[in-house]
Amino acid sequence: MKIGIIGLKQSGKTTVFNALTGQAAQTGYGANKVEVNMGTVPVPDSRVDKLTEMFKPKRQVNAVVEYMDVAGVEGEKAVDPAILNQIKVTDALLVVIRAFETDAVAHPFGSVDPIRDFQSLMDEFLLSDQAIAETRISRIEKMVRSNKNAPEKKEYDLLQRIIAHLEEMKPLREMVLKDEERKLVRGFQFLTQKPVLVVFNTGEGEDSTELLSRFQEVSAEMENVDAITVSGKIEMEVSQLSAEEQPMFMEDLGLEALAKDRVIQASYSLLGYISFFTAGEDECRAWTIRNGTIAQKAAGEIHSDIERGFIRAELVNYNDFIALGSMAKCKEDGKLRLEGKEYKVHDGDIINFRFNV
Ligand SMILES: Nc1nc2c(ncn2[C@@H]2O[C@H](COP(=O)(O)OP(=O)(O)OP(=O)(O)O)[C@@H](O)[C@H]2O)c(=O)[nH]1
Numbered sequence: 550m551k552i553g554i555i556g557l558k559q560s561g562k563t564t565v566f567n568a569l570t571g572q573a574a575q576t577g578y579g580a581n582k583v584e585v586n587m588g589t590v591p592v593p594d595s596r597v598d599k600l601t602e603m604f605k606p607k608r609q610v611n612a613v614v615e616y617m618d619v620a621g622v623e624g625e626k627a628v629d630p631a632i633l634n635q636i637k638v639t640d641a642l643l644v645v646i647r648a649f650e651t652d653a654v655a656h657p658f659g660s661v662d663p664i665r666d667f668q669s670l671m672d673e674f675l676l677s678d679q680a681i682a683e684t685r686i687s688r689i690e691k692m693v694r695s696n697k698n699a700p701e702k703k704e705y706d707l708l709q710r711i712i713a714h715l716e717e718m719k720p721l722r723e724m725v726l727k728d729e730e731r732k733l734v735r736g737f738q739f740l741t742q743k744p745v746l747v748v749f750n751t752g753e754g755e756d757s758t759e760l761l762s763r764f765q766e767v768s769a770e771m772e773n774v775d776a777i778t779v780s781g782k783i784e785m786e787v788s789q790l791s792a793e794e795q796p797m798f799m800e801d802l803g804l805e806a807l808a809k810d811r812v813i814q815a816s817y818s819l820l821g822y823i824s825f826f827t828a829g830e831d832e833c834r835a836w837t838i839r840n841g842t843i844a845q846k847a848a849g850e851i852h853s854d855i856e857r858g859f860i861r862a863e864l865v866n867y868n869d870f871i872a873l874g875s876m877a878k879c880k881e882d883g884k885l886r887l888e889g890k891e892y893k894v895h896d897g898d899i900i901n902f903r904f905n906v
């Protein structure tokens with residue numbers, strides 16, 4: 550899973566990035582104006598730990614989240630194409646919004662108002678998508694006008710619908726597209742098509758109940774948008790401590806869970822992601838897929854050959870496996886099942902794919 554960290558200048562994006570990755574990338578005005586900060590974090594999953602304990606494989610491989618921290622956006626105009634280009638490979642946007650008060654850091658709009666900033670960023674993303682769609686339309690317009698059978702006709706009509714939708718100030722997350730249509734426009738990587746996890750970057754010990762309830766009000770009708778609060782600066786400090794020191798500081802600060810873990814959890818649920826496992830003598834490994842993915846597609850996560858040559862999936866669910874204690878016992882009890890390509894993989898399935906290439 551790839552997550553792009555985006556937001557207004559000086560909202561604390563790099564601070565949050567550091568908190569999430571444990572890195573010490575430079576913060577402060579324009580510190581990452583050109584280059585992108587990148588970090589990969591293993592997804593904590595006690596089930597993989599447990600499988601490793603039981604299978605004793607040579608290695609354990611957790612799923613990973615990749616974070617990408619780009620430069621700040623201006624606000625009130627389309628997002629800089631350089632930033633769009635960097636962020637387009639991501640599955641979701643983590644939108645960092647300043648909620649901390651301090652005179653030491655300037656706000657691009659002159660005052661701290663998280664809800665205003667959220668709305669302004671959402672508008673900015675709409676403008677960006679409009680600009681992308683319009684540029685493409687003007688490029689193919691002539692061809693489509695002069696030739697009724699032009700191969701670009703379908704794309705052209707769809708882009709017209711997309712523009713009409715965006716002009717109503719509605720994000721593309723809320724536009725129903727057929728699979729075929731989705732494919733047609735996938736290359737554009739429209740910003741408003743990506744799920745949004747808002748991170749309100751609050752100061753230390755600030756009560757954010759009211760902020761979150763105001764957010765619920767303004768986002769009630771929005772699809773695939775969620776928010777959490779994170780005390781960026783503090784979380785960054787905790788992330789620089791050793792694993793032994795962290796629990797003590799968390800207790801002192803009254804943190805039940807680290808932002809690092811909360812963000813991953815919120816992202817999985819926002820994106821509707823689940824995990825399946827492969828387990829054997831060589832490795833125990835977690836894989837991330839969208840809920841509802843069929844077995845053959847899930848196999849493709851591991852290797853395209855396995856997807857292409859898919860024969861069947863032999864599987865047992867993690868909970869059954871743990872309850873019974875061994876594969877042999879699962880087989881005896883009929884918990885080890887054979888499933889075909891159309892089987893919808895469940896969270897926690899331990900799968901052995903049979904394939905032929
Ligand atoms: N008081 C306080 N200051 C913070 C907090 N988070 C970030 N800052 C400060 O705000 C300034 C900007 O932080 P960055 O993390 O660099 O912000 P950014 O969004 O990456 O900035 P650009 O990349 O320039 O857009 C730094 O001086 C941080 O120390 C916070 O939670 N509380």
Ligand SMILES: [Mg+2]
Nearest residue numbers: 562563580581
């Ligand atoms: Mg930064």
